[in-house]
Amino acid sequence: MNPRVEIDLLGPMRLRADGRLVHVTTGRLRALIAVLALSAGRSVTVAQLIEALWTENLPASPRRSVQTYVTRLRALLGAELITTSTTGYVLHTEPDAVDVLRFQRLLERADGNLDPLRQRAYLTEALALWRGLPFEDVESAWLAGTEGPRLAESHLQAQERRIALDLELGRPADLIPQLRELTAAHPLREPSWALLLEALERSGRRAEALAQYERVRTRLSAELGVEPVPRLQAVYARLLAQTPARRTPPAVRRTPRQLPADVPGFVGRADALALLDHAAATSPVATVSGTAGVGKTTLAVHWAHSVADRFPDGQLYVNLRGFDPDRPPVDPTDAIHGFLDALRVPPELIPADADGQAALYRSMLAGRRMLVLLDNARDARQARPLLPGSADCLTVVTSRDQLLGLRTTAGARSVTLDLPPVADARELVIRRIGDRATVERRIVDELVALCARLLLALAVAAARVAEQPDSLEYRVAELRAASGGLEAFAADDATIDLRSVFSWSYDGLSGPAARLFRLVGSAPGPDIGTAAAAALAGLDADAVSPLLAELTRAHLLNEQRPGRYGAHDLLRAYAAELAGTGTREREPALRRLLDHYLATAVAASRPLRSDRETYEPVPPPTAGPEVAEPIAGPDAARAWFAAERRTLLAAVDAAADRGHPVHAWQLAWALTIDLDWRGRWRDIARVNSSALLAVRVLDDTEPIAHLHRLLGRAYGYLDRHDDADAHLQRALTLYAAHDDLVGQARTLRSLGVVKERTGRHEESLEHDLAALELFRRIGQPAGLAGALNAVGWGHAMLGRYERTLEFAGQALEILRGLDDRLAEAATLDTLGFAHHGLGAYDRAVDCFERALDLLRELDGLYYEVVTLRKLADSHEAAGDADAAARVRQVAIAALDELGERGTEQLRAGLAAPVNTAHVSSAPTGGAARS
Incomplete structure (x- = not known):
């Protein structure tokens, strides 16, 4: 059968x-x-x-x-x-x-x-x-x-x-968020707009409905040259007349899997799991609150794994660090940026402002069935911007706070997690310790009582006893006699001391493992890799791996991902306390760690650099044997930066704050190369600002010039044009004082980009021509090619297409002998644009298709869409409407995948020839990679 x-x-x-x-x-x-x-x-x-x-x-x-x-x-x-x-x-x-x-x-x-x-x-x-x-x-x-x-x-x-x-x-107010997302995703779709206006009208929000009608009417007129459909006009007329609404008949994406690993041997919590099931079934938001160490994260992660198949579009996770004793809570904007990265939104499409990023995040989740786990939230204010607007998604928030604000504003269902029943706590200890626990039931029950059934304390204590079963009674007596420590987490019973519980595992460590635990607790960043831990300890990777395994077995570290280790907030606090008593070992360890991060970051930056970037700083002498990670090619470089990015951001701040200015600015320089590829302009501005403050103590003004230039570029892309201009002019002055022609030329290119982004094309071209003159004097082929293409693009912005062919053609001849695919793609795009402007559509098509081949190798989807748009227009102008339609369909499908926010201008351009559209911000033209 x-x-x-x-x-x-x-x-x-x-x-x-x-x-x-x-x-x-x-x-x-x-x-x-x-x-x-x-x-x-x-x-x-x-x-x-x-x-x-x-x-x-x-x-x-x-x-x-x-x-x-x-x-x-x-x-x-x-x-x-x-x-x-x-x-x-x-x-x-x-x-x-x-x-x-x-x-x-x-x-x-x-x-x-x-x-x-x-x-x-x-x-x-x-x-x-x-x-x-x-x-x-x-x-x-x-x-x-x-x-x-x-x-x-x-x-x-x-x-x-x-x-x-x-x-x-009869649910108009509940529908408004859905309709906002629908109209944002499809801004020219009139039935969705009509529904939004009707929902606003029926919710008593007449003024807002009128404003939305004017918005869509203006857009329809500007982009399609039409007036709204009768249904929209009827709603508008009703709003003007203030008459009640009539009843209208109904109108006839690599999946992220970010959940941490489930806890093996999860015990009990049947009531809490059932409450979570009920909360998830009755609201799109559920909260899990309770005291620190009670097991909120363990419960939420375990439950999330059990229901993951209900959310086929994926699961997102972030630790918001709401109660971290040493690090500030995660800014919601940073968390959203991380989610957008996980959802594969190209950095070029992520708005610079927080509200725009939040709107894009909600749009990306609209219509998807996703589970979002927000762990360790400080309060409702921190969690609220991270809530999806879609009712098809479920958000679970854990916190020590009761999150009453989410109950009030988001209708969240709450699960308050108390201490587990004695039977569940006893079962956890028995599973961890083994058969001896079943024999010595009285001792186990006393252990449970002394730990106040606090799951974190129980897990650490049981892990220590499990390694030496004969020590059970001794360890219970030790805990009974202990006092003080980690006061914020003391239970009602005054004899319970969480610090003492942690010390059981710490005191049982080997000397090298105990030292590593102390050092990791004071290291910058949320986690640490094996190679970085080796550098921190002054050991090689083979020697540090057994120590990490020992710490993991003792539950003082956990392996969050293969080769990356972190600790619960309380354990980091305990380790930091211990490290504070050993300053003499802590400062050299930090220097070794910074040496490692800097050496590896510089190595990883090399395969990501454009050939135009020939500068590389001379690192300071290392404090010990260098334990740098080998980086083999651009894929390995991107993977290393992706794993270490948050830690490197923290390392720049640590270097700046703790007296290592050279490490601060050189780390910022190397990290900027990675961040630039990803369009993370806020992070670029952050690390270079921190580094700039640090290097003011140095006599050397060369790094100051570089930092001003990098800051100026970042502010330019953040549309902080006055700040961008000030930093770039300062960089230009410093480079001139050093007679650094390459620095001057690259700064002039950046000034050209800033001027182009403000529509000042003549001034932009002047800066690019000045950069070209300097590169001619320098004789640097890659820089010269980039400058030639920039000048060609500048002429194209002014309609001088023959001049564009002249300059961009020279650039392409130079690039044939270099391996700079992005520069070659940008130049081919410029040439195609000029051929189109001159009516040579077949040549334009050939240039655009060659550019697309190169861009696809670089996995630059947004850049591909920009060139696809121009390719479609050239097909259409050549009389091949079918080919144009196919290309536009591909481009529109890509835009739908990426999300609407930030692409409205580009999407509109797909309906009109590119020569009639505003194109000064097209990133594959002369402005690319200044």
């Missing part, structure tokens, strides 16, 4: 046979499955299959190739499931087993039902089938260009219909 086959296409393809997941890795075989599934039970012609599998570059015998793929599919699913018909092939499976067909059937049921509640139920069930973009990982131009857009439109209509029903069911 053939298996029951289920095929999901509304997101990444999932193929199940009798419930068993079947992996299909071949691209065309996936396309064949998708096309047959869309016509389940009906014949699909061979011609249709050929079109779906090969848009171009047909094989020598397309029909035979189709037969080959069908044979492979039969071997995978069973011969009887795919039969041959007169004209083609039939996949024999129930339509309901294909999510696309089930989605369409549910929409039809909603159409045919007069009961609004039943209509809503059908629509809700249909929308729940969506896990991402249709045919997300199926490579077929036919599916992407025909079926995908059709389904996406049906999905939007279904969302609007369900919202319209909810509006009629």
Whole structure:
């Protein structure tokens, strides 16, 4: 008997046979499955299959190739499931087993039902089938260009219909956040705007509704040259007349998995887990509050793992450090930036302001089913900006605070975590200690009482006893006699001393492990890697690994990710106390750690540098044997920076605060190269500002010049133009005093970018021409090529396309002998733009396609969209409307994946030739990588 086959296409393809997941890795075989599934039970012609599998570059015998793929599919699913018909092939499976067909059937049921509640139920069930973009990982131009857009439109209509029903069911205020997200994602979609205005109107927010109408009317007029549809105009007229609303009939993305590891041997907490289940079922926000060390994070992480399959779009996690004794709480903007990174939003699309980033974050989560775990929040104010606006997402917040603000403003359901029952605490100790605990029940019960059933204290104590089972009674007596320490975490019983509990594990450490624990507690950053720990201790990696393992076994460190170690806030506080008594070992250890970070950061910066960046600082002499990590190529460099980025940011501050100015500025310089690639301008401004304060004690003004230049660039991209100009002018003065022509030239390039971003193209060109003159004197090929391209782009901004071809052409000739793919792509983009302006559309298409090939190697999706936009316009101007439409479809799909915020201008440009649009900020032109 053939298996029951289920095929999901509304997101990444999932193929199940009798419930068993079947992996299909071949691209065309996936396309064949998708096309047959869309016509389940009906014949699909061979011609249709050929079109779906090969848009171009047909094989020598397309029909035979189709037969080959069908044979492979039969071997995978069973011969009887795919039969041959007169004209083609039939996949024999129930339509309901294909999510696309089930989605369409549910929409039809909603159409045919007069009961609004039943209509809503059908629509809700249909929308729940969506896990991402249709045919997300199926490579077929036919599916992407025909079926995908059709389904996406049906999905939007279904969302609007369900919202319209909810509006009629009397919940207008609840719908406003959803509608704001929908209109932000689709700013020219009038049915969504009409629903938003009606929701505002019915919520009594007449003035806001009028303002929103004017906003959409202006946009429709400016971008499409049309007036709003009658439905929108009717709402507007009603608002002006202040008449009550009439009832309107309903209108007919790599997944992040950021949860920390689950705790093995989780014990009890059945009541708390049930409360979390109930809270999650009744509200999009749940809070877990309780005293420090009671097990809030352990419970939340364990529960999150148990329900992860309910959130197919992923799980986000951040430790907000609300009660860290040494480090400030995480700024919500930084947490949002981290989430946007995890959601693969290109840095160029992330707004500079906090409100813009929060809006983009909410937009990215709209329509997705995601779990967000906000751990260790300080208060409701810190957590509130991180709440998604979508009701399909669930947010769990843990905190020592009761988070009453979230209950009031977000309708959060609260779980207050008390100390566990004695039976659960006893079971935890027995599991950790083993059989001896079951024999000495009285001693175990006293241990539980002395630890006040505080789970963190119990875990540390039990781990220490487990290593030496005969010490159980002795350790209990020691704890009984202890007093004082970590007063904020004392329980009602005055004999309970958490510091004493920590000391059990610490005192049982070997000397080297105890020293490492003290040093790690005072090291900058949230965690530490193996190589950095080795440098901190002055050991090699082979020697430090057993010490880290010893600390992990003692529960004084935990391995958060392979090779990276951190500790609970309380343990860091304890380690920091211990380190404070040994200043003589702490300061040399910090110097060794800074040496390690600097040496590795400089090495990692090399493969990421443009050939135009030839400068490299001379690091200070190391304080001990260098334990730098080997960096092999750009992928390894990016991976190292990604793992260490937060720690390096903290290391710059530590170096600046604790008297290591050279380390501070050189770390800032190396880190800026990574941050620049990611567009993290706020972080660039932060580290270079910190470093600039530190280096003022030095006699050397060279680093000051570099820091002013880097700060000026960052402020330019943050649109702080006056600050940018001031820093860049200061850098120019200092470089001139040193007769540093390269520094002057690069600063002039940066000034050109700042002027271009403000629309002052003549001034921008003047700066670029001055930079070009300096690079000619210097004779640096890469710098000269970049300056030539910048001048060419500047002429293009002024409509002087022949001059653009002259300068950019010279740049391309130089770049042919260099390995600077971004510079080459930027130059080809400039040449394509000029050819388009001169009417040489075939040449423009060739340049843009060559630029795209290079950009795809660099994984620069936003830059690709910019060039795709110009490529589409050149196809259209050449008379190939079909090619233009295909390219625009690809670009629009990419923009939909990235999110709307920050791309409105670019999206609008996809509907109009590029020469009629504002293009001065196009990053692949002459302004790229100044």
